[in-house]
Amino acid sequence: MAEYEQHDHDHIEHDHMTIPKYIGIFLVLVVGTILTYFAATVDLDFIFPGANTLVALLIAFTKMTCVMLFFMHVYWSPRMIWLSAVASFFWLAIMFSYTMQDYLTRDPGVFSP
Amino acid sequence: MQDAITAEYSGPPKLNYLNNGFTLKSWLLTKDHKRIAIMYLITVSLFFMAGGLYASAIRLELLTPASDLLQTGTYNKVFTQHGILMIFFFLIPSIPAVLGNFILPIMIGAKDLALPRINLLSLYIYWVGGAFTVWALLQGGVDTGWTFYTPYSTTFSNTYVMAVGLGIFINGFSSILTGLNFIVTVHTMRAPGMTWFRLPLFVWAQYATSLVMILGTPVIAITVLLLAIERFARVGIFDPTIGGDPILFQHMFWFYSHPAVYIMILPGMGVISELISNFSRKKIFGYEFIAFSSIAIAVFGFLVWGHHMFVSGQSVYAGLVFSFLTMVVAVPSAIKMFNWTATMYKGSISYDTPMLYGIGFMGLFLIGGLTGLFLGAIGLTVHLTDTYFVVAHFHYVMVGGQVIAYLGGIHYWWPKMTGKMYSEFWGKISAMLVFVGFNLTFFPQFILGYMGMPRRYSYPPEFQVLNIFSTAGASVLGVGLILPLIYLTQSLISGKAAGDNPWMLPGLEWRTSSPPPTENFDVMPVVTWEAYEFGEESGLDLEGARANESVRTV
Ligand SMILES: [Cu+2]
Numbered sequence: 001m002a003e004y005e006q007h008d009h010d011h012i013e014h015d016h017m018t019i020p021k022y023i024g025i026f027l028v029l030v031v032g033t034i035l036t037y038f039a040a041t042v043d044l045d046f047i048f049p050g051a052n053t054l055v056a057l058l059i060a061f062t063k064m065t066c067v068m069l070f071f072m073h074v075y076w077s078p079r080m081i082w083l084s085a086v087a088s089f090f091w092l093a094i095m096f097s098y099t100m101q102d103y104l105t106r107d108p109g110v111f112s113p
Numbered sequence: 114m115q116d117a118i119t120a121e122y123s124g125p126p127k128l129n130y131l132n133n134g135f136t137l138k139s140w141l142l143t144k145d146h147k148r149i150a151i152m153y154l155i156t157v158s159l160f161f162m163a164g165g166l167y168a169s170a171i172r173l174e175l176l177t178p179a180s181d182l183l184q185t186g187t188y189n190k191v192f193t194q195h196g197i198l199m200i201f202f203f204l205i206p207s208i209p210a211v212l213g214n215f216i217l218p219i220m221i222g223a224k225d226l227a228l229p230r231i232n233l234l235s236l237y238i239y240w241v242g243g244a245f246t247v248w249a250l251l252q253g254g255v256d257t258g259w260t261f262y263t264p265y266s267t268t269f270s271n272t273y274v275m276a277v278g279l280g281i282f283i284n285g286f287s288s289i290l291t292g293l294n295f296i297v298t299v300h301t302m303r304a305p306g307m308t309w310f311r312l313p314l315f316v317w318a319q320y321a322t323s324l325v326m327i328l329g330t331p332v333i334a335i336t337v338l339l340l341a342i343e344r345f346a347r348v349g350i351f352d353p354t355i356g357g358d359p360i361l362f363q364h365m366f367w368f369y370s371h372p373a374v375y376i377m378i379l380p381g382m383g384v385i386s387e388l389i390s391n392f393s394r395k396k397i398f399g400y401e402f403i404a405f406s407s408i409a410i411a412v413f414g415f416l417v418w419g420h421h422m423f424v425s426g427q428s429v430y431a432g433l434v435f436s437f438l439t440m441v442v443a444v445p446s447a448i449k450m451f452n453w454t455a456t457m458y459k460g461s462i463s464y465d466t467p468m469l470y471g472i473g474f475m476g477l478f479l480i481g482g483l484t485g486l487f488l489g490a491i492g493l494t495v496h497l498t499d500t501y502f503v504v505a506h507f508h509y510v511m512v513g514g515q516v517i518a519y520l521g522g523i524h525y526w527w528p529k530m531t532g533k534m535y536s537e538f539w540g541k542i543s544a545m546l547v548f549v550g551f552n553l554t555f556f557p558q559f560i561l562g563y564m565g566m567p568r569r570y571s572y573p574p575e576f577q578v579l580n581i582f583s584t585a586g587a588s589v590l591g592v593g594l595i596l597p598l599i600y601l602t603q604s605l606i607s608g609k610a611a612g613d614n615p616w617m618l619p620g621l622e623w624r625t626s627s628p629p630p631t632e633n634f635d636v637m638p639v640v641t642w643e644a645y646e647f648g649e650e651s652g653l654d655l656e657g658a659r660a661n662e663s664v665r666t667v
Contacts, residue, residue: 080300091328094416095368098419099364099368101434102419102427
C-alpha cells in the first residue's frame with residue numbers, strides 16, 4: 001500500500017518505459033509504416049474485394065495500440081483509464097460501422113429499387 | 114425578520130472573487146473558475162450580439178420576396194455567418210463555459226475546477242479561435258452554410274472557407290478542454306457527503322454534455338482539417354472527380370453535429386431541472402430517471418446522425434435504421450418532460466423571472482422536440498427537407514430550448530454571481546416579450562415550410578404575409594433580448610444587495626456568500642442532505658424564511 005502511494009507521487013510511468021523500449025516501439029511504428037506502403041502496392045482484391053483496406057486498417061490499428069499502451073502509458077494505468085480508452089474505441093467503431101452501414105447497402109437489393 | 118436572512122453584511126466589505134484584485138492582470142492570469150466564467154460571459158454575449166445582427170439582416174431581407182436589401186451572394190454569407198457565430202461561438206460554449214464554469218464547482222462543494230490552468234487555457238483558445246474567425250469574416254467571410262457541405266465548400270466556393278474552418282478547428286479544443294475539466298472535477302472534487310446521487314441534476318447534465326464534447330469534437334476538428342487539406346492540396350477525400358466522396362463529408366460532419374445539438378440542449382435541460390424543482394419547492398420527481406436520461410441522450414445522440422442525410426444519397430437501409438433510432442432518442446427527452454411536469458404537480462410554484470423562462474422552455478422545447486419527430490419520419494421528411502419547417506424546428510430547440518434555458522439560468526444565478534438583484538418587474542416583462550416574440554417569429558415558419566418555402570433563398574410572393582409576421586416577431590424578440598442587457602447591467606450599478614440565498618433554496622451554491630469568496634466556501638462543506646431537499650433534512654429553515662420573505666413585496 002505504502003509502495004503504491006509512493007509510486008503515485010513519483011510518476012510511476014517512468015519506471016516502466018526506458019529509452020531502449022521507447023526506441024523499440026518507435027521501430028515497430030516505422031516498420032508498420034513501411035509495411036503499409038508495400039501492402040498498398042499489391043492488389044489484394046483476389047482474396048476478396050476491399051482486402052487492401054482491411055490490411056491497411058489492421059496495420060494502423062496495431063500501431064495505434066502500441067502508441068496508446070506504451071507511449072501513452074495506458075498499459076500501467078488504472079482501470080478508469082482503460083475504460084476511457086476502450087470506450088473511445090467503441091465510439092470510433094460506431095462511427096465506422098454506421099457509416100459503412102450506408103456504403104455497404106447502396107447496391108440495389110431488398111431496400112432499394 | 115427577513116433581515117436576518119438577507120441582511121447585508123455590515124462591517125468591512127467581505128473579500129470575494131470580484132473585489133480581491135482589480136488589475137487587468139488579476140483577470141487575465143486568474144485561475145479562478147468564477148472569473149473565467151465572467152470573461153466567458155462577456156465574450157459569449159458579444160458573439161450573441163454579432164450573430165443577432167446577422168439574424169436581423171436575414172429577417173429584414175425576407176420582409177419582401179425580392180432581394181432588395183442584400184444581394185444574393187451577401188445573403189449567403191449572412192445566413193452562413195449567423196449560423197457559425199451562433200452555433201460554434203455562442204450556443205456551444207454558453208451554458209457549459211459560463212454557467213457550468215461558475216456554478217458547477219460550487220454545486221459540488223469544490224474550491225475550483227480540477228484543472229484551473231486548463232480552464233484558463235480553454236478560454237484563451239476560445240478567444241484565439243473566435244478572433245481568427247472574426248478576422249476571416251471581416252476579410253470577406255464565407256458562404257457555404259454553417260454545414261460546409263462538399264463539394265461546394267471544397268471546389269466551388271471562393272470565400273474564406275479555410276480560414277473560418279481553422280477558426281472552428283481551434284475553437285474545438287476549447288470545448289474539449291472544458292469537457293475534460295468537468296469530467297475530472299465531478300470525479301475527483303466532490304465535497305464529503307456529495308455522493309453521485311446527491312449531485313444536482315445540472316451537474317449530471319454537464320457531465321453528459323462533457324462526454325459528448327470530448328468524444329465528438331475531435332471528429333469535427335478532423336473533418337474541417339480534411340476539408341482544408343482537400344481545398345489546399347487537392348487530395349481526393351470528398352471530391353468525386355479526384356476519387357473522394359461528398360457523402361462521406363456529411364457522415365463525418367453530422368457524426369459530430371448531431372451530438373452537438375445535445376451539447377447545446379443538455380446543459381439547458383440541466384438548468385431547467387434546477388428551475389422547475391426549486392421554484393416548485395418540491396423534490397424533483399424521478400431524480401434517477403432524469404440523471405440517466407441525460408447519459409442516455411449522450412449515448413444515443415451518437416447513433417442518429419443519418420437523419421440529416423435522408424435525401425442526400427445515403428442508402429435506404431441506412432435511412433431506415435437512422436429513422437428508427439431517431440424515434441428512440443426522443444424517449445429520454447420525453448422522460449425529462451414528464452418528470453418536470455410531475456414535479457410541478459402540487460408544487461408550491463412561484464413565478465419569479467427564472468421560472469417564467471423554465472415554464473417557457475417546457476412549452477417551446479416540446480414543440481421543437483415533437484417537430485423533430487416529423488423530420489425524423491423517413492416519408493414526411495422528403496417533403497420537409499430544406500424547407501423553413503427545418504429552420505423553425507431547430508430554432509424551437511436552439512432558441513426556444515437552449516437560449517431560453519440560458520437566460521433562465523443567468524437570471525437564476527445572477528444574484529449569486531454578482532451579489533446584486535435585478536429588477537424583477539423588467540425581468541418578467543422581458544421574459545414575456547421573449548416568449549411572445551419568439552413564437553411570432555418562428556411559428557409562421559412551420560407553416561411556411563410545410564407550404565414549401567425553401568430555406569436559404571428567396572420565396573414566391575404568396576408567402577409574404579407570414580414572412581412579415583415572422584419579421585415583426587423578430588423585432589419583439591430583439592427587444593426582449595436587449596432588455597436584460599440593460600437591466601442586468603443596471604443592477605450591477607444600482608441593484609439592491611441580493612443576500613446569500615435570495616430564492617430560499619437548499620443547494621450548496623446558496624449556502625455560501627454572494628458573490629462567493631475566491632475559495633467558494635469559508636469552511637469546507639459536508640453534505641448530509643439529498644438534492645432538492647426543502648424540509649428539515651436540508652438543515653435550513655427554508656419554509657420559515659420563505660414565510661418571512663412573503664412579507665417583502667416584489
Ligand atoms: Cu440531428
